[in-house]
Amino acid sequence: MVLELKAPCKSGTELLTMSKQRTSNAVLTVSKLVASFRTGEGWKPVVDGVSFEIGPRETVAVVGESGSGKSVTALSIMQLNAPGLSRVEGSIRLEGRELLTLSNAEMRRIRGNDIAMIFQEPMTSLTPVLSIGFQIAEALILHRGLSRAEAEAESIRLLDKVRIPAAKSRFHEYPHRFSGGMRQRVMIAIALACKPKLLIADEPTTALDVTIQAQILELIKELQEEEGMSVLFITHDMGVVAEIADRTVVMYNGKAIETGATEDIFNSPTQPYTRSLLSAVPKLGSMMGHTRPMRFPVFDRVTGESDIPADMPDTVKAAERPVLEVAGLTKRFEIRSGVLSSVKGRVYAVENVSFSIKSGETLALVGESGCGKSTTGRSVMRLIEPSSGSVLLEGDDLLKLSRGELRQHRKRMQMIFQDPFASLNPRMKIGTAIAEPLLINGITSRSEAGDKVADLLVRVGLLPDMANRFPHEFSGGQRQRICIARALALEPRLIVADEAVSALDVSVKAQVVNLMLELQARMGLAYLFISHDMAVVERVSHRVAVMYLGEIVEIGPREAIFQNPQHPYTKRLLAAVPIADPARRLQKRPVLNDEIKSPIRSADYVPLVRQYREVSPGHAVMIWEAEWETKIEPVALA
Template sequence: MTHPILSVDNLTTSFRVDGDWVPVVRDVSFTVDRGETVAIVGESGSGKSVTALSIMRLVQQSHGRIEGAITLDGVDLLGLDEAAMRDVRGGDIGMIFQEPMTSLNPVLKIGFQVGEVLRRHRGMGAAEADREVLRLFDLVRIPDARRRIDEYPHSFSGGMRQRAMIAMALACQPKLLIADEPTTALDVTIQAQILELIRELQKDIGMAVMFITHDMGVVAEISDRVVVMLRGDKVEEAPVRELFAAPKHNYTRMLLGAVPKLGGLGDTQTPRRFPTLDSNGTGPEPDNEADHRGKTILEVRNLTTRFAVRGGLLNRPVGNVHAVENVSLSLAAGETLALVGESGCGKSTTGRSILRLIEPVAGEIRFEGQDLMAASHAELRQARRRMQMIFQDPYGSLNPRKAVGAAIAEPMHVHGLMDSARIGERVTELLRLVGLDEEHALRFPHEFSGGQRQRICIARSLALNPSLIVADESVSALDASIKAQVVNLMLDLQRELDLAYLFISHDIAVVERVSHRIAVMLLGEIVETGPRDKILCAPQHPYTRKLIDAVPIPNPETRRERGGLITDELMSPVRALDWTHPATRMHAVSEDHFVREF
């Protein structure tokens, strides 16, 4: 009988807090066999990532303590000295970290960082390493890979940075791949390709995978066995089909109950809250919310945003990134328009261009009757009181040195809306509106969970009584149950305050819950737009069908074999300076449903 690649026995990891050792992972045991994928699932704070860091021996010795036994292919990892452990990291064990920006060195080129792994662990020369890096970048579908090898992490989008991290982790074809939320920041098509890539490597080299995630759709799609963690304890372990068919622990049932299922709403057109879960993970399905859409408040016509690409000896413009090309859309009061598409398609740039956080080069933006493209700085500042944005990373958009109450109050102070006493009362109102308490105003961002920080950002966006909120991937990094809570909160606020949302997301199952209409973007252009039920139930454009087909299904019995996804080439949005956009037009398929000719 073959021994497992990884064996974890009675792992307990503790951290020193005020002089005492506080365990955050307690007596956790599991194995991962050769060629097997074991999913470690649970919400934030369950101990998933700490378990992975313990296996890699990346817990700081001065503040952390690892007890138990960790064996990799017969080798006791806790007994190795640091030099031997460095050979294991990146060589025998590859790890994809959750946050790529903090895992990449901002002052070193991306290609150099990936090549460093090959030079260190596989003894490659510089030229050979460069060729292998190019092959890996093509493998994980980084467009224009030859040029992007020489760029720095800040010039990559979040999804592109994650793909570079995946290339780095797979560079040495490790015995064990630890993937810590590797696809959270990726759109569904890239996620499907990365999962397929991992499966192919498993077949080729017998690689074992420990897959940490909160996405039960991904768990159903890729895992053989599942370990469920709750507050540092393992509460359930079972083969994936058995766990989905008959979960035994209440917490597992709750996790499964919070999973959005694409197509679950049929042909209805109005948003619906996630079911409220009870201890058994079930709850009543809410009635459809009435559709109270009012007059049009936002009209965008032929919006175009480009970024110069510079090169040559004099660093002159040699081309343009066509980030947004001839985008037209409208949004009514109380309505949600979802903007969906792959990473790099121009979704976020569209949202920022509408608010003129990025300057468009052409087009018309009318908000509540005002021409924003012709607005002066002072007029634009006044208009932005009614237009707010919820950013993707709540921690990055909050000042770590400022208490959250002061952060929420700041817009009201800047615009001089009311006196200090009234502002304090308003901060308390806003915190309660998003489900937080008055005393939370005195705490700092690091003292909150990811879901709570996102609630704080929502509260801040409501401070100036806006009529339009641009929500840029506002729930993409949250656990399923926290995501459900935040989405329900946004729908409740929309109904109470008649808010319009431009909801930018790659999570189509969530988009189905929140949207009235959907616009699909590809390479800076809208290729299909229409009512939610028409787009999801009767997609017309091949790209829209590809997006929907790539959504993971949270049912291991319907696990799909994906063929050909990896080899799809992602076109570059970079064009020559003299390039002109070919004439295209949208065809009406049915009422309010339009598709671009293809």
């Protein structure tokens, strides 16, 4: 079953050529789908003429940036778009049965039974006041008519099937007791409860760490083989597409601009936009032979032309004292059963962490969620008060400063947060938001603030007249540029970037990373770059520190960490990175399915005294215990 898409002519007309053996055995057939939403000016199409098919046991990926129409396509198939405010035209057939003519009652029997869907954020998909076992059983009772006892037994079997440890004992637990990866496994169990013919996975791994993402992808592939179902996988990550998809549909501005076998899309893309997506995929091992960070190549979506990235100039001042010196940084959160009760335990979030960053240097702090990366960054900024240790900013110990003194020193260090929309006041124009720190610190007058804001906007690649817009009028990448402009307003020496690009589309991520590298080269900025994306970290960092359970287990130059990883946890992180090579799609990867251990310890716990050995100059690794001896082999960097 092959669907070919020839390159559109200059007028943009899509020429679809179908093979002779077509729709008779297709599980899902989408033909000339148009999804429109009501606006003040009438109906606006956001999906325009999309066609594709999914065969038995086949995985089709729909890929594109935010706003391209991917999720609306999936919601239209499920008929979950807002009634009255949306309309769907064209044809959607499930095994030959037209879905768009079904009543609401008939469609309810289809949803969850014949077609199941996994959403991007499992915590918003699960009811927080109901146990996970009840929520799985609910689908079994509704669609399969099982008794409560039968549904409970089947729910436990499903939890075992999706690799949730101690499934029987966790049946009655609530969603907040599960990690992000385990909550996504619960969503998969609910989706599989009624043995659907088609599983729609809408960005199911975007919010997950690289190791958890690898687990979920392997799980979906294994369950697809066991259950014989077809999969529609929606994502903006071309590395994930290469891992999982038989065929790929590339969407841009509501249209399917290119469709074909995944290998063909990767090896010989016909559309400039497809080439731009592929060029922006961070490839592990691409920095071999490069001693300094390097920009991502950026393709023009219209012409297909690209710039040739080069190593960034060396701005690290080796002879100068480091901008930031952190020694023995520790943060523990006390656990009490009541306000006046004694301490029952502690969360060992950050334990005895030490590192330094020079001017013009980027130190990347990597690890899974819960390892203490963000707590380290916030402790450095004193947004969280550390329990002990020292944080020296150009020789001044920030932990000994009063609140007033700290406010003066904060001009030299700024933070960029993961979610730019949550970082900006939705009622404040972005020009006002950027000018605010300048006015509060008395750096400029109100009459001069406008010119300063205009200069900052231009510096981050935006237009000066954008200062009069509100945050909701910008894309995610533009909002992150605004946050960078605000961080630069006070001309800091240090910027803490906490997952600053993890929520962005792959092409927008490349643009923001390139901007940060260019600003660093121009201004000599020191970056603490917090991330779980090892491929991006390889591109931007001079040195890398790997964290696990609040401790640094390995630290050293970027080349040493990526080409000669020593600690088993570092090897595990590298092995989990998706490789944008469809030829490796059928290869089994060594992925562990265990959860990250809890950092909670008893009140009388005494931390172990850690020892490190130096592997090479500047490359130190924690001496680990026998429990770390795993079967994960070092990843081969192509």
